[in-house]
Amino acid sequence: MKLFTRSDIDQMDKIYRLNLINSVTGYKSANLLGTKSTTNQLNIAVFSSITHLGSNPPLVGFVLRPTTVPRDTYKNIKETGIFTVNHIHDSIIEDAHHTSAKYPTEISEFDQTELEPEFKGDFDAPYVKNARISLGCKFQNEYEIKENDTLLIVSEIVEIHIHDEALEDDGWVRLDKAKTVAINGLDGYALPNLLERFSYARPKK
Amino acid sequence: MKLFTRSDIDQMDKIYRLNLINSVTGYKSANLLGTKSTTNQLNIAVFSSITHLGSNPPLVGFVLRPTTVPRDTYKNIKETGIFTVNHIHDSIIEDAHHTSAKYPTEISEFDQTELEPEFKGDFDAPYVKNARISLGCKFQNEYEIKENDTLLIVSEIVEIHIHDEALEDDGWVRLDKAKTVAINGLDGYALPNLLERFSYARPKK
Numbered sequence: 363m364k365l366f367t368r369s370d371i372d373q374m375d376k377i378y379r380l381n382l383i384n385s386v387t388g389y390k391s392a393n394l395l396g397t398k399s400t401t402n403q404l405n406i407a408v409f410s411s412i413t414h415l416g417s418n419p420p421l422v423g424f425v426l427r428p429t430t431v432p433r434d435t436y437k438n439i440k441e442t443g444i445f446t447v448n449h450i451h452d453s454i455i456e457d458a459h460h461t462s463a464k465y466p467t468e469i470s471e472f473d474q475t476e477l478e479p480e481f482k483g484d485f486d487a488p489y490v491k492n493a494r495i496s497l498g499c500k501f502q503n504e505y506e507i508k509e510n511d512t513l514l515i516v517s518e519i520v521e522i523h524i525h526d527e528a529l530e531d532d533g534w535v536r537l538d539k540a541k542t543v544a545i546n547g548l549d550g551y552a553l554p555n556l557l558e559r560f561s562y563a564r565p566k567k
Numbered sequence: 568m569k570l571f572t573r574s575d576i577d578q579m580d581k582i583y584r585l586n587l588i589n590s591v592t593g594y595k596s597a598n599l600l601g602t603k604s605t606t607n608q609l610n611i612a613v614f615s616s617i618t619h620l621g622s623n624p625p626l627v628g629f630v631l632r633p634t635t636v637p638r639d640t641y642k643n644i645k646e647t648g649i650f651t652v653n654h655i656h657d658s659i660i661e662d663a664h665h666t667s668a669k670y671p672t673e674i675s676e677f678d679q680t681e682l683e684p685e686f687k688g689d690f691d692a693p694y695v696k697n698a699r700i701s702l703g704c705k706f707q708n709e710y711e712i713k714e715n716d717t718l719l720i721v722s723e724i725v726e727i728h729i730h731d732e733a734l735e736d737d738g739w740v741r742l743d744k745a746k747t748v749a750i751n752g753l754d755g756y757a758l759p760n761l762l763e764r765f766s767y768a769r770p771k772k
Contacts, residue, residue: 364728387652389749417584433691551764560755563664
């Protein structure tokens with residue numbers, strides 16, 4: 363076993379630390395966030411920090427650093443109040459990862475990749491066409507995490523689109539049927555296979 | 568495609584909604600949090616909300632509802648200031664899931680499963696023996712998420728233990744070599760395989 367003490371971590375080369383600390387919390391969700399600016403510019407950006415916050419009301423959270431990329435996503439969400447969350451599946455990982463490149467605001471990542479925007483119903487933020495699981499979300503609040511000047515963005519889910527074959531009878535979504543991937547660190551993309559689904563855990567007699 | 572509107576979600580049966588909303592944000596990290604009470608009772612509990620918050624300083628976050636299970640974990644962290652985060656690997660998923668059963672405070676989940684505690688160095692919270700990736704963490708702050716009465720717990724990483732074979736030369740940890748699993752919804756456990764690791768994304772010329 364390799365041991366890193368806090369002093370080792372603090373003295374690491376910056377890239378080594380970024381790779382290490384981004385990996386050690388385990389797999390992260392892999393989503394593309396779609397937004398539209400007030401000047402109708404469409405934006406799409408990969409996020410690995412989308413987290414379930416609660417079911418009733420249905421809330422999701424994600425973390426960002428407002429002073430760095432992806433500034434456009436944050437600005438659009440604050441100005442329009444809405445965004446989409448689109449699961450990344452195995453066949454779009456290369457384009458999904460490319461959305462993390464720092465393009466100027468006036469260039470849409472949709473034009474630099476094979477990813478295509480799609481509008482559904484009257485929800486006025488772009489979904490990713492052919493995503494198998496997508497959420498329409500509405501900004502609720504933001505919390506400043508003082509320890510490292512990041513923001514936790516809290517949003518409610520206003521609509522959900524799911525490929526029928528991934529949805530089970532009791533509401534559970536079998537993510538491996540949608541080929542949803544998970545992110546390992548900053549730049550690794552992994553495809554999970556279901557091992558087991560357990561029932562609600564009760565104390566042993 | 569199946570569409571759920573917000574009105575559908577609000578009117579759902581509670582269990583159906585829990586299954587659905589817990590699945591639609593994508594895969595979640597799969598960790599066991601180890602704590603020790605002030606009376607030396609050891610506690611271990613599965614958490615799917617451990618998230619990377621930042622690398623410098625190395626910070627992790629997780630969400631909990633202080634008025635429900637796992638109360639013991641929260642109480643111990645607040646009283647002792649420390650806890651461990653241990654990756655769940657494929658061969659311990661059944662015992663890991665069982666730690667979500669509601670045992671009385673005086674019963675340790677370590678005694679109800681094959682999971683064994685292990686103390687390392689002078690860090691005074693229990694690690695899970697044979698975990699391939701583990702973090703020693705120190706409580707920093709908590710933020711009340713008013714939208715649903717949950718807490719975001721912010722903690723710093725003070726030490727990291729990693730199986731050598733999972734650690735690459737640039738600090739990236741290849742999670743599939745440690746057989747780390749990911750959680751799908753409330754009760755599904757999936758094993759990811761790496762598809763691709765990309766380089767830092769730069770704009771196309």
